Every structure is written in C-alpha cells, then in structure tokens.
Amino acid sequence: MPSTHRDVAPGPRPTSRDVARAAGVSQATVSLVLGGKWQGRVSPRTAAAVREAATDLGYRPNLAARDLRLGSTRTALLVVPALTSEFFGNVYAGAVAVAAEHGFGLVLYPSPQGVGTARNPFESTRGALDGVIASSMAADALREIRGSFPGGQALPLVMLDSAPPTAPGDPGHREPDAPAPAARDTTATVNHDLADGxxxxxGHLTGLGHRRITHLGAAIDSWTFRVRSRTFRESMATVPDAVPGSEPADLSVGGGQTAARRALTGPGPRPTALVCDDDTIAAGACKAVRRLGLSVPGDVSVTGFDDLSLATALDPELTTVRLPAQQLGAHGMRALLDLLAGSFTERPPLPVTLAVRDSTAPAPRR
Amino acid sequence: MPSTHRDVAPGPRPTSRDVARAAGVSQATVSLVLGGKWQGRVSPRTAAAVREAATDLGYRPNLAARDLRLGSTRTALLVVPALTSEFFGNVYAGAVAVAAEHGFGLVLYPSPQGVGTARNPFESTRGALDGVIASSMAADALREIRGSFPGGQALPLVMLDSAPPTAPGDPGHREPDAPAPAARDTTATVNHDLADGxxxxxGHLTGLGHRRITHLGAAIDSWTFRVRSRTFRESMATVPDAVPGSEPADLSVGGGQTAARRALTGPGPRPTALVCDDDTIAAGACKAVRRLGLSVPGDVSVTGFDDLSLATALDPELTTVRLPAQQLGAHGMRALLDLLAGSFTERPPLPVTLAVRDSTAPAPRR
DNA sequence: GGGGCGACGTGTTACGTATAACGTCGCTCG
DNA sequence: CGAGCGACGTTATACGTAACACGTCGCCCC
Structure with a gap:
C-alpha cells in the first residue's frame, strides 16, 4: 500500500487554485467540490477529477483564509482549573476527539492559579472563538468568564460540572451564579451525576456498618463540591443513628492530611470513615490515619472521588467514585456544537460508578 | 479604577479601518503604528492618537487576516506522549507561558496511544505551523514526526529530552535517530541532565550502604529512558562490590509492581534497593515490596523519577529525582523562537536535584 | 530659485477561500 | 419555433491585514 501523500517537491504549499489548474477547472469549482456542496452543481466526473487532483497535490486548505472568509474560526476554548491533573487531561482528550471529528480546533486555557481564580481567558487566546467550555470552575471564576466575553457579545458557553442540573426533583434550588435569562439560549450544562456518586x-459505607462518617470537603466554592456536601448531609440524614461530620480540606495531599488529622483527633467519638471530595485529599487522609497509629481500612475506611491513577497507586488501593471524565469532555463539546447549530437539548447527567477497592472495610466492632 | 475595556455596544467587532476612521488617519497608518514599525514614519502625536482610538474601541486585530497576510500562524505544536500526566502538563505550562509572551499560540497534540506510537500530528492540526516541539518521544515516533512534515518542507523542530546532548565527553555515541544533516539548522535539543540525576x-543509595541495586527501566525505546539505563550501569561500575540488576517495566503502577516482584523473587541474592525510571513505576514497586511481606524502606529502598505529586502522596514519601518540567517547556519554546530567528545556540542541560524522602534508608545489616 | 531630501502619510495590492450572481449550453414543451 | 429550464460551471467579490511604492509638503543648501 503506497503512502497517501505523494512527495511534492517544490512550492511552499499548494492552493486551491493550483488544484483547479491541475484539474482543468476554476478555483470556485474546487471550493464547491471540496466543500461538499456540489449536489447538482457539478457533474460527478469533474468532482472526482477535482478530488483526485487535490489528494494528488497533497492539498490542504489554508485555514487562515477560510476563517477570514467565513468569519468563524471553528475553534473553541476549554477552560480548566489546572492542566496538571489527570482528570482535566481526560476531559480535554474527550473534547478534542469530538472537536476534531467536526473539523473544530480546541485550545486550552489552564487557569493559572488553580481552582478558584481565573484570569481573563480571552487575553491569552489567539483570535476569535466560536464558543467556550468551562470545566469545574469556581463560581466567581465562572462569573468572570461570562463577563469577559469580547465586545460584550454573547459567546456560546458550555459549563461542565459547574451548574445545577435542571432536575425536576430539585425545584427550589437557586444558584447564586445562575445564568442571566438573556444568555439562556447560548448556555448549556453537562454534569456528572455527582449526587448519585x-x-x-x-450507601456503601453504611452498608458496611459505619455510622460515624466525616466528610472532608474541598474548600472551594463551586457546584462540583457543593453538591457533594449537600448530598452527603442529605444521605446521612436518612440513616438511623448516623453521626455525620464535616471538615474543610485544601485540594491537595497536605490539605487532606491536615483535615483528616483534625477530624480524627477532634472532640467526641472518632469517625470510622472519611469521605473525601477527591482522590488527592483521600491520599492525604490515608497518611494522616497512619501517622496516628491507626490503619486503613482496619480502623478507618477512606473513600475518594475521580478514580485517578493515584487511586490504585496507593496501598491499600482506594475505594473511589469513578467519573467518566473523557465522556464529560466529549459530551461538552457535542453540546457546544449543538448550541452553535441551535439544536441543543439538555441531557441527563452522566452516570457514575463506585469502584470498591481495599480502603473500605466493615466498621470496627465497638 | 475604571475597567480598561469600555463597553462597545454595537458592531460585531472593530477592524483596523474603524480605528483609522476614529483616529482620522488611513488604515495603513493604523497597521504601521500598531505593528510597532513606525519609527520615523509616523509622528509621535498621530501614533498616540491611533493607539488611543484603538484601545478606545477595544480593537483587537483579526488574527485570521494577519496570518493570511503574513503566511505565518505564529503557532507551534507541542507533541506529548500523554496529556493525562502531570509531567507533561508542566511542560505545557512552561512552554505556553513563553509562547504567550511572544504572541505565539501553542497547540497540543497528545499522542493518543501513550508513549511509543504517534500518529501523524499534522492531521489533527488546524492550519499551518511555524514549528514543532516534541517532548520525550520514542525514537520511532520522532522519526515519524520528522517524516510527516507537510509538503516535505523542513519545519523547525525542538526535541525535549529526546536526543543526546552534544556533550564533548560523549563523542562516540551515535544515535539511530540522529537528525539528517540537512535538517541540522532547523533542529534543536533541550534536555534535562538525566544522567546526573x-x-x-x-550515589545516594551506595552512600547508604546499598550494593545490590536493581534498575526497573521503562520498557520504551527513547532517549529519556536509554540514558537512565546507561548511566545506571556506568555509575554502578565505579562502585566496588556493586551488584547491579535490571528489569524492564511497563510505564504504569501495574508494570512497576510486576517488574519489582520479578526483581525481588528472582534467583540470587535479593536486591536491597530498586531504582525506578518513573514515580509511577516506583509506586508499583512499593506495592510489590509490601505484598511480599517486606517493608519500604526497612528491607528495600525505592527511588523514582520526576517528582510528581504522587511522590508525596505515597506513604512513605518517595525519594525521587526532581525534574524541572516547566523549565523544560519554557526552554523548549525559547529554543524554537531562537530557531525561527536564526539565532539558536545549544545550551547546557537543565540541572536536576534529588529529593530525598522516606522511601530510602541505610541498607539492612547482612 | 530650484533641486533635493527628509518627514509624514496614503493608495493599492495580495494573501486563499467561499459564495452570490451570472453565463452557456442542449433539450423539452407549449 | 422560441421560450424556458435544468445541468454545469465560471467570474467577480469580500473578508481584514501588512507592506510596497508612491505622493505631498516644508525646508535647506548650493
């Protein structure tokens, strides 16, 4: 099988006019054929000739020219709190795959200061954008993103794990960062079903007999983490004899360690399980448990969120909620494309699963 | 302090002609002034007027038009083996910062199948590129990247941790993927000083009394890992009574675990230290040690490479070689800019440091 | 006094593409 | 038989920018 590219020695780069010359047609015809809109305008045989000439010359359209002509860059911006995270890497991977499928580019804007602060994403962006996808952003960062649209124009915006699902069972809930009504039709939401997670x-822990359970919640004001806290309280409230606790934690190993130490050495009976908002916090929690001479999961069970590769790197391996981050990115990109096409319809949140491993065990007797 | 952007209600987006109208000059003058090449061609007062009009209207040049005109996209491609890695996230962060400083864009191409295979990076790339930065790629992937330059033209290429440094002390070493002489002047190299690492x-381990040391080398054919293996052998050769071992490992927790088990249960005396090519492998190694009823670092010391956050998430915390990945990215981007300016000069490799933590201890007596 | 020159700008063009508007056939049908 | 129409293409234009080549002054100097 020969290479699909023939080696084209000369010339900087073939243009559509070169293809036209080679095929014996006009440049306009080349554009029509290669644009796919030649139904009934160009005969099949000339169309074939054009396509052959194009692949023959190794023609690739000049996107700068196309973008200039169309006034659209076919490029979206993905804003993530941090790039150095496996989770967001997966979100990106999912989104970029769908984007490429549709001839879209995807440029990344890693909010530099970690979750919580996002400088104007458009300053660092080259040229115009067709839309923005923001993943797991803090509330104030989201507000700023919305406010910084260039020229005040309403750019389509997709928020991932950032807004309350419009579930009918959750009617009274009003978010402080609810989108303005004007932006309604250019805004979409895709979420993991974090509440279910x-x-x-x-359910898993109480099924193992745990009753004194403390939630190590990430100290960040975003929907992602608020929904965890709220659901934790609600779920515990349905369990007889349950003793829920709660401790804020910085989103890091050290943060988890500190918070876990506070939770385990505080007044009152010691919790037998720590529910962490994140695998990283959970890793810190495990360290804290051991520093206190206790064992995971013998004395204290620990759970995480995200199912990063970290979860199985730890010893014992971490019981954690597996989030299909790649799917999230893919659905987010699809939502943006739908938004651009004017055909977006809200979809149900993405299902998550619990990966049960070795960091959880039946509650110790007594 | 008022916002720097005035709210411009109408019009889709101001062009340079709008600025010209507002400033009472021609579009050409606007272009000159804003392009910064007005020395002696435009009076300072008109230049000031133009700039004021521009910021006043919130003018931002249309990059599609500029790219079309200049034939350059001012965009580079960064090829990394995997995006879901903290290490490459840091490389990207460093590179993108420098790129933005110089008005360059940086687009990411995560080679989908992990280290070792890279599909044509240009297929997934929108439009033309000014250069490519490839980080820690396997030898065959590098070859393919070089072969897939569009139109056969020689795109400037910077390789990070991918090629031998041109150290005078290393004369006889010939790489199978040495760059063709023709591409010499459009190719640069930036490396971590991995050999020193x-x-x-x-040195650290032998200083602690270890003699039976096994290297868990990543089973990937790339310079990054070849240099580790080679230097391990060479270093061990200078130590009296040293018993070096070596075991290939997949680049994952599971791979490290498997390789460590082989190393520890093989024939001959058991090694007292495992030197891993990567923190992930080291994490697996720690698990394997414990599965055999041994302890880290009591019975077996373990070291890693990269100093990912994983290193401090583990318990005990990992002794590991800290690589300034962000610096690597930054230097890589700078090298590319120098290459484009024709002023590149090879620089010495980036110094690395050993982060000594709790996974290494004096060799057990007897 | 006029030729020249420096200072200060402007008219014009091209980059490569997509598409609206416009031919030009050959055939059919009233 | 000519009007009309469908099939098949082409000509022309605009997108916004950068830069070349060319004015148009005022002033100096021979």
Missing part, C-alpha cells in the same frame, strides 16, 4: 459512597 | 540516585 455521593449517595453510592454513603 | 541517575548518578545522584546511585
């Missing part, structure tokens, strides 16, 4: 965690 | 590891 938390419910699964609590 | 490995020397520090071996």
């Amino acid at each position: 938390m419910r699964q965690v609590v | 490995m020397r520090q590891v071996v």
Whole structure:
C-alpha cells in the first residue's frame, strides 16, 4: 500500500487554485467540490477529477483564509482549573476527539492559579472563538468568564460540572451564579451525576456498618463540591443513628492530611470513615490515619472521588467514585456544537460508578 | 479604577479601518503604528492618537487576516506522549507561558496511544505551523514526526529530552535517530541532565550502604529512558562490590509492581534497593515490596523519577529525582523562537536535584 | 530659485477561500 | 419555433491585514 501523500517537491504549499489548474477547472469549482456542496452543481466526473487532483497535490486548505472568509474560526476554548491533573487531561482528550471529528480546533486555557481564580481567558487566546467550555470552575471564576466575553457579545458557553442540573426533583434550588435569562439560549450544562456518586459512597459505607462518617470537603466554592456536601448531609440524614461530620480540606495531599488529622483527633467519638471530595485529599487522609497509629481500612475506611491513577497507586488501593471524565469532555463539546447549530437539548447527567477497592472495610466492632 | 475595556455596544467587532476612521488617519497608518514599525514614519502625536482610538474601541486585530497576510500562524505544536500526566502538563505550562509572551499560540497534540506510537500530528492540526516541539518521544515516533512534515518542507523542530546532548565527553555515541544533516539548522535539543540525576540516585543509595541495586527501566525505546539505563550501569561500575540488576517495566503502577516482584523473587541474592525510571513505576514497586511481606524502606529502598505529586502522596514519601518540567517547556519554546530567528545556540542541560524522602534508608545489616 | 531630501502619510495590492450572481449550453414543451 | 429550464460551471467579490511604492509638503543648501 503506497503512502497517501505523494512527495511534492517544490512550492511552499499548494492552493486551491493550483488544484483547479491541475484539474482543468476554476478555483470556485474546487471550493464547491471540496466543500461538499456540489449536489447538482457539478457533474460527478469533474468532482472526482477535482478530488483526485487535490489528494494528488497533497492539498490542504489554508485555514487562515477560510476563517477570514467565513468569519468563524471553528475553534473553541476549554477552560480548566489546572492542566496538571489527570482528570482535566481526560476531559480535554474527550473534547478534542469530538472537536476534531467536526473539523473544530480546541485550545486550552489552564487557569493559572488553580481552582478558584481565573484570569481573563480571552487575553491569552489567539483570535476569535466560536464558543467556550468551562470545566469545574469556581463560581466567581465562572462569573468572570461570562463577563469577559469580547465586545460584550454573547459567546456560546458550555459549563461542565459547574451548574445545577435542571432536575425536576430539585425545584427550589437557586444558584447564586445562575445564568442571566438573556444568555439562556447560548448556555448549556453537562454534569456528572455527582449526587448519585455521593449517595453510592454513603450507601456503601453504611452498608458496611459505619455510622460515624466525616466528610472532608474541598474548600472551594463551586457546584462540583457543593453538591457533594449537600448530598452527603442529605444521605446521612436518612440513616438511623448516623453521626455525620464535616471538615474543610485544601485540594491537595497536605490539605487532606491536615483535615483528616483534625477530624480524627477532634472532640467526641472518632469517625470510622472519611469521605473525601477527591482522590488527592483521600491520599492525604490515608497518611494522616497512619501517622496516628491507626490503619486503613482496619480502623478507618477512606473513600475518594475521580478514580485517578493515584487511586490504585496507593496501598491499600482506594475505594473511589469513578467519573467518566473523557465522556464529560466529549459530551461538552457535542453540546457546544449543538448550541452553535441551535439544536441543543439538555441531557441527563452522566452516570457514575463506585469502584470498591481495599480502603473500605466493615466498621470496627465497638 | 475604571475597567480598561469600555463597553462597545454595537458592531460585531472593530477592524483596523474603524480605528483609522476614529483616529482620522488611513488604515495603513493604523497597521504601521500598531505593528510597532513606525519609527520615523509616523509622528509621535498621530501614533498616540491611533493607539488611543484603538484601545478606545477595544480593537483587537483579526488574527485570521494577519496570518493570511503574513503566511505565518505564529503557532507551534507541542507533541506529548500523554496529556493525562502531570509531567507533561508542566511542560505545557512552561512552554505556553513563553509562547504567550511572544504572541505565539501553542497547540497540543497528545499522542493518543501513550508513549511509543504517534500518529501523524499534522492531521489533527488546524492550519499551518511555524514549528514543532516534541517532548520525550520514542525514537520511532520522532522519526515519524520528522517524516510527516507537510509538503516535505523542513519545519523547525525542538526535541525535549529526546536526543543526546552534544556533550564533548560523549563523542562516540551515535544515535539511530540522529537528525539528517540537512535538517541540522532547523533542529534543536533541550534536555534535562538525566544522567546526573541517575548518578545522584546511585550515589545516594551506595552512600547508604546499598550494593545490590536493581534498575526497573521503562520498557520504551527513547532517549529519556536509554540514558537512565546507561548511566545506571556506568555509575554502578565505579562502585566496588556493586551488584547491579535490571528489569524492564511497563510505564504504569501495574508494570512497576510486576517488574519489582520479578526483581525481588528472582534467583540470587535479593536486591536491597530498586531504582525506578518513573514515580509511577516506583509506586508499583512499593506495592510489590509490601505484598511480599517486606517493608519500604526497612528491607528495600525505592527511588523514582520526576517528582510528581504522587511522590508525596505515597506513604512513605518517595525519594525521587526532581525534574524541572516547566523549565523544560519554557526552554523548549525559547529554543524554537531562537530557531525561527536564526539565532539558536545549544545550551547546557537543565540541572536536576534529588529529593530525598522516606522511601530510602541505610541498607539492612547482612 | 530650484533641486533635493527628509518627514509624514496614503493608495493599492495580495494573501486563499467561499459564495452570490451570472453565463452557456442542449433539450423539452407549449 | 422560441421560450424556458435544468445541468454545469465560471467570474467577480469580500473578508481584514501588512507592506510596497508612491505622493505631498516644508525646508535647506548650493
């Protein structure tokens, strides 16, 4: 099988006019054929000739020219709190795959200061954009993103794990960062079913006999983490004799360690399980447990969120909620494309599963 | 302090002609002034007027038009083996910062199948590129990247941790993927001083009394890992009574676990230290040690490479070689800019440091 | 006094593409 | 038989920018 590219020695780069010359037609015809809109305008044989000439010359359209002509860059911006995270790497991977499928580019804007602060994403962006996808952003960062649209124009915006699902069972809930009505039709939301994830965690632990359970919640004001806290409280409230606790934690190993130490050495009976908002926090929690001379899961069970590769790197391996981050990115990109096409319809949140491993065990007797 | 952007209600987006109208000059003058090449061609007062009009209207040049005109996209491609890695996230962060400083864009191409295979990076790339930065790629992937330059033209290429440094002390070493002489002037190399890192590891361990040391080398054919293996052997050769071992490992927790089990249960005396090519492998190694009823670092010391956050998430915390990945990215981007300016000069490799933590201890007596 | 020159700008063009508007056939049908 | 129409293409234009080549002054100097 020969290479699909023939080696084209000369010339900087073939243009559509070169293809036209080679095929014996006009440049306009080349554009029509290669644009796919030649139904009934160009005969099949000339169309074939054009395509052959194009692949023959190794023609690739000049996107700068196309973008200039169309006034659209076919490029979206993905804003993530941090790039150095496996989770967001997966979100990106999912989104970029769908984007490429549709001839879209995807440029990344890693909010530099970690979750919580996002500088104007458009400053660092080259040229115009067709839309923005923001993943797991803090509330104030989201507000700023919305406010910084260039020229005040309403750019389509997709928020991932950032807004409350419009579930009918959750009617009275008003978010402080609810989108302005004007932006309604250019805004979409794609979420993991994080509430269900938390419910699964609590169910798993209470099923193992745990009653004194403390939630190590990430100290960040975003929907992603608020929904975890709320659902934790709600789920625990349905369990007789349950003793829920709660401790804020920085989103890091050290943060988890500190928070876990506070939770385990505080007044009152010691919790037998720690529910962490994140695998990283959970890793810190495990360290804290051991520093206190206790064992995971013998004395204290620990759970995480995200199912990063970290979860199985730890020893014992971490019981954690597996989030299909790649799917999230893919659905987010699809939502943006739908938004651009004017055909977006809200979809149900993405299902999550609980990966049960070795960091959870039956509650110790007494 | 008022916002720097005035709210411009109408019009889709101001063009340079709008600025010209507002400033009472021609579009050409706007272009000159804003392009910064108005020395002696435009009076300072008109230049000031133009700039004021521009910021006043919130003018931002249309990059599609500029790219079309200049034939350059001011965009580079960064090819990394995997995006879901903290290490490459840091490389990207460093590179993108420098790129933005110089008005360059940086688009990411995560080679989908992990280290070792890279599909044509240009297929997934929108439009033309000014250069490519490839980080820690396997030898065959590098070859393919070089072969897939569009139109056969020689795109400037910077390789990070991918080629031998041109150190005078290393004369006889010929790489199978040495760049063709023709591409010499459009190719640059930026490396971590990985050899020194490995020397520090071996020095640290032998200083602690270890003699039976096994290297868990990543089973990937790339310079990054070849240099580790080579330097391990060379360093061990200088130590009297040293018993070096070596075991290939897949680049994952599971791979490290398997390789460590082989190393520890093989024939001959058991090694007292495992030198891993990567923190992930080291995490697996720690698990394997414990599965055999041994302890880290009591019975077996373990070291890693990269100093990912994983290193401090583990318990005990990992002794590992800290690589300034962000610096690597930054230097790589700078090298590319120099290459484009025709002023590139090879620089010495980036120094690395050994982060000594709790996974290494004096060799057990007897 | 006029030729020249420096300072200060402007008219014009091209980059490569997509598409609206416009031919030009050959055939059919009233 | 000519009007009309469908099939098949082409001509022309605009997108916004950068830069070349060319004015148009005022002033100096021979």
